[in-house]
Amino acid sequence: MITITGTAQKTAWDAGVLPPVERVGPDIWSIPVPIPNNPLRYVIVYVIELPNGVAIVDAGWNTEEAWETLNNGLARAGASMNDVKAILVTHIHPDHYGLAGRVREVSGGWIALHPADAKLIPNRYVDPQQLVEETTRSLRRTGVPELSIEELATASLAIRMFVSTAEPDVLLEDGDHVDLPGIDLTALWTPGHSPGHLCFYSQSRRILLAGDHLLPRITPIVTIHTQQAPDPLGQYLGSLERIRSLGVDEVLPAHEYRFSGLSERVDQLLEHHEKRMTEIVERLSDSPGLAGWDLTRSLSWAHAFNELPLYMQRAAVGEAMAHVVVLEHRGVITRHGTDPECLYLSADAPGPEDQPVRDAK
Numbered sequence: 551m552i553t554i555t556g557t558a559q560k561t562a563w564d565a566g567v568l569p570p571v572e573r574v575g576p577d578i579w580s581i582p583v584p585i586p587n588n589p590l591r592y593v594i595v596y597v598i599e600l601p602n603g604v605a606i607v608d609a610g611w612n613t614e615e616a617w618e619t620l621n622n623g624l625a626r627a628g629a630s631m632n633d634v635k636a637i638l639v640t641h642i643h644p645d646h647y648g649l650a651g652r653v654r655e656v657s658g659g660w661i662a663l664h665p666a667d668a669k670l671i672p673n674r675y676v677d678p679q680q681l682v683e684e685t686t687r688s689l690r691r692t693g694v695p696e697l698s699i700e701e702l703a704t705a706s707l708a709i710r711m712f713v714s715t716a717e718p719d720v721l722l723e724d725g726d727h728v729d730l731p732g733i734d735l736t737a738l739w740t741p742g743h744s745p746g747h748l749c750f751y752s753q754s755r756r757i758l759l760a761g762d763h764l765l766p767r768i769t770p771i772v773t774i775h776t777q778q779a780p781d782p783l784g785q786y787l788g789s790l791e792r793i794r795s796l797g798v799d800e801v802l803p804a805h806e807y808r809f810s811g812l813s814e815r816v817d818q819l820l821e822h823h824e825k826r827m828t829e830i831v832e833r834l835s836d837s838p839g840l841a842g843w844d845l846t847r848s849l850s851w852a853h854a855f856n857e858l859p860l861y862m863q864r865a866a867v868g869e870a871m872a873h874v875v876v877l878e879h880r881g882v883i884t885r886h887g888t889d890p891e892c893l894y895l896s897a898d899a900p901g902p903e904d905q906p907v908r909d910a911k
Contacts, residue, residue: 552766552809556569556574556808558572559582559806563591563806563807566591568582568592569807571622571623573627574596574808575755575757577598577599577732578596578802580595580597580808581595581596581619581623582594583611583620584610584611584613584616585645586611593645593646594608594803594804595607597623597624598730598735599629600635600731601731603629603633604624604629605634605637605638605659606634606638607759608639609639609647609648609653611645611648612644612651612652613712616648616649617652620653632657634653634656634659635660635730636660637660638728638748639663639667639718640748640749640761641748641761641762642674642744643744644712647663648712650716660719661716662718662720662721662728663720663721663748664724664739664747664748665746666739666745676715682707684776685702685776688776690889690890691842691889692841692846693844701860705860705861705863706864722737722748723737733755734752734754735752737749738751738792738793739789740763740792740793741785742772742785742787742790743762743770743771744762745778745782747761749764751793751796757799758793758800758802759802760802761803762805764801764816765805765806766806766808767806768806769819769823770786771865772869773869773871774871781875781879782875783873783875783876790816794812794817795813796812798812801815826849827873827876829849830874830883831882833845833848833849834895839892842874842890843890845870846869846871874893883895884896
């Protein structure tokens, strides 16, 4: 059974306001840090009290509002930015990594990341030209209309301003003990949402600092992307199965609110993705030969596809294609052609002489 343990966070979420800074354990605090112009509204930064200062898990976007909120939250927890000894980053998306460099600059604390995310920093935030070119080619393969490709390929460039780029001081591999006095934390590599996503598990306290891997209400985006592994959803489903049986009394996610019922939430997410794959099979059964773009537009989404911001349309295409890859590995779907690739159920796939020539409309 899933139980909301962060009741003040849930009340604030329902009211559309920031939740309070809270002590959520004997020496752990939560600080909601606002995200500009985003339906998630805030990321939860966790503060761990240490004998010689504090460590934080994630940092927030690099905006003045976020910086002020984080400083005020640390003060509420009885600390200051100068007390930060470590910045544990679950992954390099801007709402988690964006302020890490600025925090280190002021505090001198060390930044930790998984190597798989650390190696993405230069192409993602320093010189993204190669990333844009690779994304353009990927979008063309999925049948995105030429008039829309450039807009979609560059849709996320603006968020670079919300990141204070910083190379990590410490690389945490799967199973590594995090070197912090007074608390047992193990880094768990949980790829899917990002290639190097980390959760942090305390066996003695029976808590999981889950980042974006496990959220109480929404499904983390897992998308095909030029900086992702070839099968990110397969990785994500495996990561879910791996943490399902951890001895955890409470999950501390990076968004929304704290909850208990780890295995039940894992089962919900596994079921969600199976339903999505069933929907994709049904669409291709009705309309063989769809390109990825047309398949994506035909699927059910929480909001009308055409009303989604461009970066979310691109994410939706990547999310749909992530499910396609899993179905390919299961032998259910086959691709034919190039620019765009056309998708068929394997049982209905044409032979080489029957493959149609399709134009992206």
